[in-house]
Amino acid sequence: MFTKILIANRGEIAVRIIRACREMGIIPVAIYSDADRAALHVRMADEAYYIGPSPAPESYLNIDRILTVAKRCRAEALHPGYGFLSENSDFAEACAISGIKFIGPSPASMALMGWKTKARQQMEKSGVPCVPGNSQALQSPEQAKQIADHIGYPVMLKAAAGGGGKGMRLVSGPQQIQAALEAAQSEALRAFGNGDVYIEKAILNPHHIEVQILADEHGNTIHLGERECSIQRRHQKVLEESPSSFVDADLRQRMGEAAVRVATAANYTNAGTVEFLVDNAKNFYFLEMNTRLQVEHPVTELVTGLDLVRLQIKIAANEKLTVSQSVVQFRGHAIECRVYAEDPDNRYFPSPGKITLLEEPSGPGIRLDTGVYEGWTVPNDYDPLLAKLIGYGENREHAISRLLRALNETFVGGIHTNLSLFRRILNDPAFRAGKIDTGYLDRLLISGVSGENREHEQVAAIAAALFHVLDPTIKEGNKKKSPAGVLDSNWKRASRIVPDSHE
């Protein structure tokens, strides 16, 4: 087993990996940028090394700097987390050349799966169903139009090098395709350094269901069941659960077997996730494979009782899987809420800043994977994910009630967060009935908010006066600003006409 692992990441996932290292008696090494000197992962690590300025390309994406640190501190292995360099096969290759074990699949498997068009070609060969589309980079808007005419609108433009919703555009007709293609290409270029975009038929409001697989370096591959990830906004997952209420035992088995086939076809090792789109008739199509640990891995950990990060490290240390498929058992239900620093009243725009007050939930069936603390300033430079709040119960209803209880115990002050969104989702009758697909969240957000606010107005008025007397740490708002009201939209404020009192 390794004695020291460098964690090439930040935030909650770096903290998660540090915890696994400690439990295994391995020394965890953190890296940090200027913005992250006082970050939680740095505070928790045994060793921490500065790797550069705050912008990710100069720090968490800087392969040379990270490998220099890894060699200098004599780390035997490196865990990439998710995002950043986790799916960069050049990085995995560079680790191998430096004699550092990359905790993940081989560079070849990563390159195959990272190139979405090549992955499609390989899966078609292996008999795994794919969404209709092309498996080559688009050369021109004319070519895109031709293919779209052939497979039929609406279509989805996707970055060949991509993932995570970046470089992705839904196109409903030929007149939009040129602008959408240009936007997708430039976004892809910015996000991945490659502007190749391909086209797929858009399956409207499908279920987004993924299967976790684990493969050791001795030829054993198993799956750990599915995660329902249909609750998305702009192709970004917001809430995930396992099991999916849409998946029955038969579908679970067929998807699990397909996922194992996908992994085997790619000579895949370590932890990975095979994403499928599932239509209402329960046909499933291979979407892509994520060659890393997923953000939402905790829901699988809770229903299987397995520690995925621990198993990743063991696999990387060349140990054989001690769990066989027949031993994997699913028990209970788990739901994860991704708590983001973003403003629900302002189109969920990121809202970095200082966390002035933080109260964290605990108690039965609650797990909080966090990367922040009270007093920490959430930097402007990275993903707005603050923490993952995961609820576990004997069934879905139980998990929901525990999460709602935990949300009531949670408070984040000083910045905007999307906590109110989870209260809405978890109380929504359609969600509770399991009626969810990838269009669910947009439908919920259009439906507007109920007027539950009024009952506490008097208490709020009393509290305002009491704070004024008992806790004068904050001065009341600038009296020159607009009169107070219910939380008005920041988006509206951003572009509203403000009377200029100096004129």
Added chain:
Amino acid sequence: MIYNVSIAGRNSRIALERDGENWKCELDGVQFQLDARPIRPGVISLIVEGAAYEVKRDQLGNQTRLWINNIPFIAEITDPRSLSARSRSAATSTTAKLLASMPGKVLRVMVSAMDQVEVGQALLVIEAMKMQNEIKSPTKGIVEQLITEGTYVNAGDVLAIVK
């Protein structure tokens, strides 16, 4: 002590008076007892005739938010004599001042100072945490003041003035 508190656009008159460990409170003519204990900065435990609340306060930009059962309210303690003065100044102004609603970087500026712009015309793009947000002109007019590309802004900073 007497306060005029505005919550959700409604004004209330609150009288508070210490009564040993507790408070006597009069809200819009109704009297009751309050038991309020500061827990730590930003948190007060409040019991009003048996009903227990954990009330919290934070500040975002120039707004003070009060949280009751995790529902936010924007609160302002006002002096009633200043209200009429404020509404008069609002009515006479014709200048549109665009303020940043959150910290971020000015990624692109699509217009120049002294340009004529239309309602809804895109003026600039702000990026925060890899998300881009286009800021549009709320009014027709001349761009009189404009932030430069690459500037890092905080909530409340002036991005542009359109007159």
